[in-house]
Amino acid sequence: MEVKQISACPLNCWDTCGFTVTVDSDTVTKVEGNKQHPVTKGHICSRGRMLETRTNSSLRITKPLKKVDGHFEKISWEQALDEIAEKLIVTKEVYGTTAVLHSHDYSNNGLLKNLDYRFFNCYGGVTEVVGSLCWGAGIEAQIWDFGNSAAHAPEDIFNSKHVVVWGRNAASTNIHLFANLIEAKKKGIHVTVIDPLHHQTAKLADTFIAVRPGMDGLLAIGIMKVLKTMNALAEDFIRKHTYGYEEFDKYIDNISMDEIVEQTSVTEKIIHELAYQYSNGPTTTYLGLGLQRYANGGHTIRLIDALVAVSGNIGIRGGGANYGHLPVGQSFDVGNLLLESRKKNSRTFTRMNQAEKILSESEPPIKMAFVSRGNPLTQLPDTNRVEEAFASIETVVVIDQFMTDTAELADYILPCSTVFEEEDIYYASMYHSYVNYGPKLVTPKGEAKSDLWIWRELATRLGFGEDFAFSEEEFLRMGLKSLEAKGITLEKIKEEGFVKLPVPDVPWADFTFKTPSGKYEFTTTLPLLEGEEGALSFQYPLESVISSKCKKFPYHLLSKHPARSNHSQNYHLLDDKRVIVEISEKIGLEKELTDGEEVIIWNERGEVTGHVKIMKKAHDDTINIDEGRWKKLGGSVNVLTSSGRSEIGLGGIQYDCLVDIKKSASALGKM
Numbered sequence: 001m002e003v004k005q006i007s008a009c010p011l012n013c014w015d016t017c018g019f020t021v022t023v024d025s026d027t028v029t030k031v032e033g034n035k036q037h038p039v040t041k042g043h044i045c046s047r048g049r050m051l052e053t054r055t056n057s058s059l060r061i062t063k064p065l066k067k068v069d070g071h072f073e074k075i076s077w078e079q080a081l082d083e084i085a086e087k088l089i090v091t092k093e094v095y096g097t098t099a100v101l102h103s104h105d106y107s108n109n110g111l112l113k114n115l116d117y118r119f120f121n122c123y124g125g126v127t128e129v130v131g132s133l134c135w136g137a138g139i140e141a142q143i144w145d146f147g148n149s150a151a152h153a154p155e156d157i158f159n160s161k162h163v164v165v166w167g168r169n170a171a172s173t174n175i176h177l178f179a180n181l182i183e184a185k186k187k188g189i190h191v192t193v194i195d196p197l198h199h200q201t202a203k204l205a206d207t208f209i210a211v212r213p214g215m216d217g218l219l220a221i222g223i224m225k226v227l228k229t230m231n232a233l234a235e236d237f238i239r240k241h242t243y244g245y246e247e248f249d250k251y252i253d254n255i256s257m258d259e260i261v262e263q264t265s266v267t268e269k270i271i272h273e274l275a276y277q278y279s280n281g282p283t284t285t286y287l288g289l290g291l292q293r294y295a296n297g298g299h300t301i302r303l304i305d306a307l308v309a310v311s312g313n314i315g316i317r318g319g320g321a322n323y324g325h326l327p328v329g330q331s332f333d334v335g336n337l338l339l340e341s342r343k344k345n346s347r348t349f350t351r352m353n354q355a356e357k358i359l360s361e362s363e364p365p366i367k368m369a370f371v372s373r374g375n376p377l378t379q380l381p382d383t384n385r386v387e388e389a390f391a392s393i394e395t396v397v398v399i400d401q402f403m404t405d406t407a408e409l410a411d412y413i414l415p416c417s418t419v420f421e422e423e424d425i426y427y428a429s430m431y432h433s434y435v436n437y438g439p440k441l442v443t444p445k446g447e448a449k450s451d452l453w454i455w456r457e458l459a460t461r462l463g464f465g466e467d468f469a470f471s472e473e474e475f476l477r478m479g480l481k482s483l484e485a486k487g488i489t490l491e492k493i494k495e496e497g498f499v500k501l502p503v504p505d506v507p508w509a510d511f512t513f514k515t516p517s518g519k520y521e522f523t524t525t526l527p528l529l530e531g532e533e534g535a536l537s538f539q540y541p542l543e544s545v546i547s548s549k550c551k552k553f554p555y556h557l558l559s560k561h562p563a564r565s566n567h568s569q570n571y572h573l574l575d576d577k578r579v580i581v582e583i584s585e586k587i588g589l590e591k592e593l594t595d596g597e598e599v600i601i602w603n604e605r606g607e608v609t610g611h612v613k614i615m616k617k618a619h620d621d622t623i624n625i626d627e628g629r630w631k632k633l634g635g636s637v638n639v640l641t642s643s644g645r646s647e648i649g650l651g652g653i654q655y656d657c658l659v660d661i662k663k664s665a666s667a668l669g670k671m
């Protein structure tokens with residue numbers, strides 16, 4: 001019999017949608033939006049709907065697999081867990097616990113997914129990955145500026161006069177912001193999009209500005225210079241509530257408008273228009289994450305924050321520098337779940353250059369790796385190096401649902417359940433402040449098990465079973481402990497399906513900031529790490545038009561997020577077998593390339609073959625290949641990207657990447 005149940009999207013996404021899922025005879029048959037959800041309002045994207053396909057797919061791994069003589073063989077859970085536990089015990093005895101690497105990312109937003117940390121802490125502490133492929137530079141930037149990264153409630157957009165979408169492809173990545181942009185435009189609110197690519201979000205804008213990649217900080221400086229000449233600075237706010245402005249004020253005087261115009265490719269007229277918008281607020285700014293995946297990414301976000309601050313758009317309705325929304329995650333008692341005190345040893349590798357470390361560290365060497373909620377072979381930069389590194393590890397254990405690039409390299413693959421086959425609660429520290437409930441709706445396919453079941457079974461074999469002797473509900477209650485006093489309990493979340501967390505709708509409304517000085521800080525007073533610069537300034541990206549590398553590799557390569565897949569999760573389920581290489585009209589003319597032609601894009605790290613699509617109105621120097629494609633489906637763009645890190649915040653710099661492009665030999669052969 002068909003039943004409709006409330007559930008939630010687990011994907012790492014701005015929107016964290018509420019679902020209504022149809023279940024028939026222990027099978028999920030349809031995923032729709034829950035119309036009652038106050039933010040997502042019944043509207044979901046194809047990635048959400050495809051979770052039905054992901055759950056029912058015949059490509060699912062349904063039995064534990066072990067690699068024997070280069071081929072996978074099906075084995076029992078008993079055998080898989082016994083052998084893996086034995087290897088963990090021996091590795092600990094011979095090399096110590098940090099010879100085990102836990103390599104993960106955040107493909108599933110469930111609270112219980114954090115229990116992998118609890119497992120490795122109880123084991124004694126392993127080599128962990130730190131830093132972020134996603135948003136690290138910008139988060140650190142906002143911590144320096146405000147003391148935290150907090151967004152305005154989604155509906156606050158309607159209190160704005162102007163909206164600036166700065167490097168966020170909302171139409172594809174944040175569909176409820178996009179819906180609000182459409183609504184805002186209807187109400188006469190002016191929408192500006194600043195992005196090197198003229199994508200769906202840009203098409204909606206009243207004003208589209210094709211900025212050169214990595215130069216947004218300079219653009220923000222240009223706007224601030226004009227605000228100064230207009231006498232349009234929020235002087236009262238600056239005087240009473242900020243620290244370090246004078247130093248910054250002198251700094252921007254020394255940067256010439258000519259340099260700004262030349263390097264950003266934005267005309268002085270447009271810079272004046274932007275200055276008008278910021279001074280004639282309230283103006284809200286939605287920052288994306290793409291513009292900070294550069295070596296200068298932290299200061300890019302800091303300079304845009306500074307613009308929002310000096311124009312008086314902080315702490316007011318309709319204003320804001322919306323980037324991350326950390327108060328959401330900070331509401332939970334995640335620490336309670338992790339048992340950090342059980343960690344006796346520890347070592348950290350930076351997430352983006354874990355490959356280098358795996359290959360070079362010898363005290364102790366990495367003997368064993370666990371991959372959970374991540375697909376490093378596709379998602380980490382510099383794929384060739386990552387492949388070499390993971391192939392060099394004696395035992396690799398991958399917990400996943402499908403035979404990904406990473407799973408192919410594993411020695412053991414443990415099949416895990418999907419969102420509809422397990423219970424959890426879901427939230428994202430990105431856009432809105434709701435937590436959603438996801439009950440277990442169907443029996444896991446084949447012999448798939450939840451990540452938690454796997455950790456529990458291994459813990460029992462390793463002698464710390466009592467640390468995992470809790471049910472899903474008991475663990476969820478542990479994580480919700482901090483919210484109980486505010487009336488938010490598991491019962492309430494279950495009953496209502498979603499609950500708003502006690503997070504302000506307008507951050508910093510009392511102008512008290514969480515920085516050491518309590519003020520908005522243009523110069524940070526936080527302790528600095530080696531090489532960090534506390535004063536606010538613009539640095540060029542590592543690979544830019546002014547770098548010597550540009551003579552050899554003249555084009556900027558971006559790798560934005562794919563529309564129909566969350567990163568690498570759907571490519572194998574889509575009828576989409578071609579790598580699409582989007583190039584600007586100017587590159588098309590320079591290289592005599594037309595739509596559909598086969599091309600090679602390369603740099604010193606690797607090469608990718610794909611088919612041309614000319615992008616209209618994109619910045620002249622720009623190429624884009626969407627990220628997430630598996631090697632066996634044409635290859636990941638990360639073959640070309642750098643494992644470097646941002647100047648602050650241990651962020652990835654995948655978009656700080658120069659390449660060249662040519663017709664492929666096979667294409668030339670046909671001419």
Ligand SMILES: Nc1nc2c(c(=O)[nH]1)N[C@H]1C(S)=C(S)[C@@H](COP(=O)(O)OP(=O)(O)OC[C@H]3O[C@@H](n4cnc5c(=O)[nH]c(N)nc54)[C@H](O)[C@@H]3O)O[C@H]1N2
Binds near residue numbers: 013174567
């Ligand atoms: N469809 C879909 N949605 C997703 C995801 C997905 O994989 N697919 N992933 C989710 C996740 S984990 C994240 S982190 C978010 C990210 O959400 P977004 O920030 O919207 O997306 P990204 O693809 O990270 O960033 C790409 C945008 O940054 C622009 N950009 C790149 N360089 C620059 C620059 O120098 N200046 C400016 N101004 N813009 C620049 C790109 O052209 C593109 O429009 O999306 C989430 N939503």
Ligand SMILES: Nc1nc2c(c(=O)[nH]1)N[C@H]1C(S)=C(S)[C@@H](COP(=O)(O)OP(=O)(O)OC[C@H]3O[C@@H](n4cnc5c(=O)[nH]c(N)nc54)[C@H](O)[C@@H]3O)O[C@H]1N2
Binds near residue numbers: 372404417560
């Ligand atoms: N070049 C380039 N590279 C990028 C980016 C970019 O813009 N450009 N974006 C970066 C960003 S923003 C991010 S967030 C990362 C994302 O990187 P990842 O999180 O590694 O990517 P995903 O493809 O979302 O998920 C990885 C795997 O998790 C599995 N999975 C899903 N649910 C579960 C679960 O419940 N348990 C377990 N064990 N596994 C599960 C999926 O099947 C999938 O194979 O990629 C980064 N890489």
Ligand code: SF4
Binds near residue numbers: 011013046049
């Ligand atoms: S992927 Fe994002 S927009 Fe799509 S259904 Fe999930 S939370 Fe909603």
Ligand SMILES: [Mo]
Binds near residue numbers: 134135
């Ligand atoms: Mo991300």
